[in-house]
Amino acid sequence: MTKLADMIRNHPQARWIGMALIAVALLALPFVLIQAGTAWVRITNLAILFVLLSLGLNIVVGFAGLLDLGYIAFYAVGAYVYALLASPHFNIHWPWWAILPIGAAVACFFGVVLGTPTLKLRGDYLAIVTLGFGEIIRIFMNNLSEPFNLTNGPKGVSSIDPINFFGISFGNTSTLGPLQFNEATKYYFFLLGVLMLVIVINLRLQDSRIGRAWEAIREDEIAARAMGINTTRMKLLAFAMGASFGGISGAIFSSIQGFISPESFVLNESVMVLAMVVLGGMGNIWGVILGAILLSFVPEILRYTVDPAQRMIFGRSIIDPEVFRMLLFGLAMVVVMLVRPAGLWPSAVRKRELAREDDDVPVPTPTPAP
Numbered sequence: 001m002t003k004l005a006d007m008i009r010n011h012p013q014a015r016w017i018g019m020a021l022i023a024v025a026l027l028a029l030p031f032v033l034i035q036a037g038t039a040w041v042r043i044t045n046l047a048i049l050f051v052l053l054s055l056g057l058n059i060v061v062g063f064a065g066l067l068d069l070g071y072i073a074f075y076a077v078g079a080y081v082y083a084l085l086a087s088p089h090f091n092i093h094w095p096w097w098a099i100l101p102i103g104a105a106v107a108c109f110f111g112v113v114l115g116t117p118t119l120k121l122r123g124d125y126l127a128i129v130t131l132g133f134g135e136i137i138r139i140f141m142n143n144l145s146e147p148f149n150l151t152n153g154p155k156g157v158s159s160i161d162p163i164n165f166f167g168i169s170f171g172n173t174s175t176l177g178p179l180q181f182n183e184a185t186k187y188y189f190f191l192l193g194v195l196m197l198v199i200v201i202n203l204r205l206q207d208s209r210i211g212r213a214w215e216a217i218r219e220d221e222i223a224a225r226a227m228g229i230n231t232t233r234m235k236l237l238a239f240a241m242g243a244s245f246g247g248i249s250g251a252i253f254s255s256i257q258g259f260i261s262p263e264s265f266v267l268n269e270s271v272m273v274l275a276m277v278v279l280g281g282m283g284n285i286w287g288v289i290l291g292a293i294l295l296s297f298v299p300e301i302l303r304y305t306v307d308p309a310q311r312m313i314f315g316r317s318i319i320d321p322e323v324f325r326m327l328l329f330g331l332a333m334v335v336v337m338l339v340r341p342a343g344l345w346p347s348a349v350r351k352r353e354l355a356r357e358d359d360d361v362p363v364p365t366p367t368p369a370p
Contacts, residue, residue, distance in 0.1 A: 117129075
């Protein structure tokens with residue numbers, strides 16, 4: 001069995017065959033999931049959105065080593081930019097391809113706004129400041145309805161335009177031969193395309209001079225500065241790049257939902273995205289994707305299984321399914337972090353760091369001179 005696995009792995013076409021199989025599986029996935037209900041396609045779309053958010057936060061936390069607890073603020077900024085430019089709120093209906101870059105640029109600007117006063121902060125202090133920034137953005141969205149109604153306050157913005165791709169509206173069902181593409185399926189393929197682009201950008205960033213500079217800052221900022229790296233510019237660039245991905249994700253979320261309000265961007269969402277990055281493996285793009293998928297799907301699977309399982313075993317529901325679901329979810333997180341503190345799929349650098357910390361190297365005691 002081992003020889004067969006090695007032979008397949010060393011085959012010159014193994015990589016391309018594997019990529020082709022993954023592509024076929026991803027293309028067929030929504031048509032398989034829809035057999036169990038459209039809800040699962042929508043859950044998959046939400047999981048892809050969380051993957052996009054996690055990849056953006058990974059630039060800040062995983063690459064540059066800057067703890068950000070207010071990342072959901074950039075998600076909110078992108079969502080509101082799309083909502084205000086593609087809804088009856090201001091009677092503006094711009095196309096999505098014009099709004100997405102604007103949403104990314106506005107979120108990028110707010111990333112620089114957050115990064116500039118926090119350049120000298122690290123660790124807990126940086127986390128507290130970013131947490132406050134996220135809450136400030138949410139409170140602003142909640143109160144910017146007077147004297148000028150910008151965000152419509154807690155009522156939110158409704159009737160947001162769906163994406164229209166080359167004349168194909170994502171707000172209704174279309175037919176292509178024997179295949180039917182409903183709203184959720186169309187957004188799935190659109191999100192998949194955006195995700196592929198974001199992954200390529202992340203891979204290129206990680207292997208570039210900028211990515212290596214971020215890694216140097218994460219390991220030792222003083223040493224990085226001594227080696228000639230402009231740490232100020234690199235930190236601001238990390239905040240800006242991470243925020244832009246958050247803004248794009250928020251804009252797509254706004255078009256999918258058709259309605260947004262400040263309650264969609266609470267602190268719990270920031271914590272969840274950070275948990276995805278930490279669970280998957282900070283600094284490793286594929287690990288972050290794995291963490292985001294698991295933390296998106298596991299709670300939903302438990303939602304559909306906890307209550308039926310209790311009724312089958314005890315004949316009735318003893319514990320509230322929502323409470324029990326989060327209890328199991330939290331317990332699983334604790335166990336995983338105890339067993340694999342570097343994450344499920346850590347980066348090679350992070351893995352070596354933890355291995356060095358675990359190795360107890362005995363310090364030789366000096367022998368007295370005769």
